[in-house]
Amino acid sequence: xxxxxxxGGDELPSQADIIDEFGLFESGTGCSVQVSDxxxxxxxxxxxxxxxxxxxxxxxxxxxxxxPQYEVVTRDYIALxxxxxxxxxxHEKSKRPSAGTLRVLELGAGDGRLTHHLAESLRQLQDRDExxxxxxxxxxxxxxxxxxxxxxxxxxxxxxxxxxVGERVELMDYTKALELHxxxxxxxxxxxxxTDWTKEVRATTSVQxxxxxxxxxxxxxxxxxxxxxxxxxxxxxxxxxxxxxxTDEDVAAKERRTxxxxxxxxxxxxxxxxxxxQRVELPTLSAVQICRTDERWSSRxxxxxxxxxxxxxxxxxxxxxxxxx
Numbered sequence: 249x250x251x252x253x254x255x256g257g258d259e260l261p262s263q264a265d266i267i268d269e270f271g272l273f274e275s276g277t278g279c280s281v282q283v284s285d286x287x288x289x290x291x292x293x294x295x296x297x298x299x300x301x302x303x304x305x306x307x308x309x310x311x312x313x314x315x316p317q318y319e320v321v322t323r324d325y326i327a328l329x330x331x332x333x334x335x336x337x338x339h340e341k342s343k344r345p346s347a348g349t350l351r352v353l354e355l356g357a358g359d360g361r362l363t364h365h366l367a368e369s370l371r372q373l374q375d376r377d378e379x380x381x382x383x384x385x386x387x388x389x390x391x392x393x394x395x396x397x398x399x400x401x402x403x404x405x406x407x408x409x410x411x412x413v414g415e416r417v418e419l420m421d422y423t424k425a426l427e428l429h430x431x432x433x434x435x436x437x438x439x440x441x442x443t444d445w446t447k448e449v450r451a452t453t454s455v456q457x458x459x460x461x462x463x464x465x466x467x468x469x470x471x472x473x474x475x476x477x478x479x480x481x482x483x484x485x486x487x488x489x490x491x492x493x494x495t496d497e498d499v500a501a502k503e504r505r506t507x508x509x510x511x512x513x514x515x516x517x518x519x520x521x522x523x524x525x526q527r528v529e530l531p532t533l534s535a536v537q538i539c540r541t542d543e544r545w546s547s548r549x550x551x552x553x554x555x556x557x558x559x560x561x562x563x564x565x566x567x568x569x570x571x572x573x
Contacts, residue, residue: 260365263324263536270299271544279545289543296544303540316407318438319461319551320538321361328533329553330369333433337394338377350395351454353431355445357399358407360417362437367397400425426452434458436470438539444474446556450523456558459530463541464552476554477518477527520556528555 261269271277279291305315319325333352340347354363374394400418401408408414418425422445426434434449439462449458462469465478472478520527530553539551 260321260323260326263322263538266320266322266538270302271295272299272538272542273547273549274544277544281545291543291545299544315359316540318358318540319362320540321365322536322538324536325533326362326365326369328536330366330373332530332533333366333395334370334373334377336433337374341394349393350433351429351431352395352397352433352435353425353429354397354399354435354437355401355422355425355449356436356439357401357417358405358437360399360401360408360413362435363397363399364413364416370395370397398425398429398431400429423448426455430454432456435461437461439470439475441468442471444471446470446475447519447523450520450525450556450558458556460554460556461537461551462539463550464554467550468541474519477520479516524559525556526559528557530555 267273278295279293281289281291283289303317303320305317333350337350340350352366357363371393398418399416400420400422402421403417403419408417408419420428426448430452432454434452434455434457436445436449436458439445439460446458446460449455460469460475465476466472466480470476472480518527534549534552537549537551537553539549541550542548
């Protein structure tokens with residue numbers, strides 16, 4: 249049984265643990281894949297049902313029943329995400345030692361597990377990098393955190409109640425959270441389908457970057473055009489979530505698309521571009537992600553991490569040392 253506990257990022261399962269336990273990405277060894285009349289691809293074999301039960305929180309040691317997972321949080325992913333964010337703070341500290349704290353806010357944090365483990369990993373990275381300056385720390389007392397991570401959620405689904413770390417999630421609307429915390433960096437993990445929060449994120453002047461985690465473009469997170477700048481009128485190659493040679497397993501992804509097909513010309517500025525942001529793929533993080541729409545019978549990973557970064561008035565990416573000025 250995979251062990252998912254409430255304390256310490258080192259107790260998260262690794263990517264390899266999950267893959268080995270459930271036989272993911274192995275083209276469905278032992279599966280009996282079926283296609284419904286509506287085009288939904290599924291398998292009801294014992295191992296696939298066990299994988300789905302795990303995602304729903306029924307086979308997680310240390311978790312309450314009904315503790316669903318959308319993004320399967322692993323040691324590998326947390327380490328890479330923390331390293332990415334820590335790198336922003338380190339760069340700033342190297343240029344300006346007196347720089348303030350990098351404020352990170354997770355919107356729609358649900359049960360709070362991502363922020364919980366991310367904050368712990370960031371603390372460990374700061375402790376590691378402060379070791380060469382222990383004498384200074386001893387003389388001036390414990391240093392302030394380089395990165396402060398907060399989590400908020402509406403609480404409407406009650407996910408925080410089933411989580412051992414849910415009490416740390418601030419229950420408030422995402423617009424109020426943006427106004428209250430004035431974050432420099434925003435994280436949205438599995439933004440609800442048909443909902444776009446990114447317009448308000450970009451309108452928050454303190455925000456210099458936001459990270460979207462989950463299915464991209466015409467997937468089941470956010471809205472294709474408003475969130476991702478994806479237009480159904482653009483060439484299919486513009487979305488790296490699509491395979492050039494379509495197989496039966498792609499039918500499931502097609503079924504999840506919204507029925508609204510935005511008829512916007514490819515020459516039109518995407519919403520994030522119009523607001524002065526650029527989209528940057530983070531393939532190193534995406535390569536280790538596992539999520540609830542991944543299947544044992546498919547080799548395809550569905551969840552990715554994408555950065556949207558504010559540009560300066562000259563069209564250049566704002567440097568990190570401008571974040572905390």
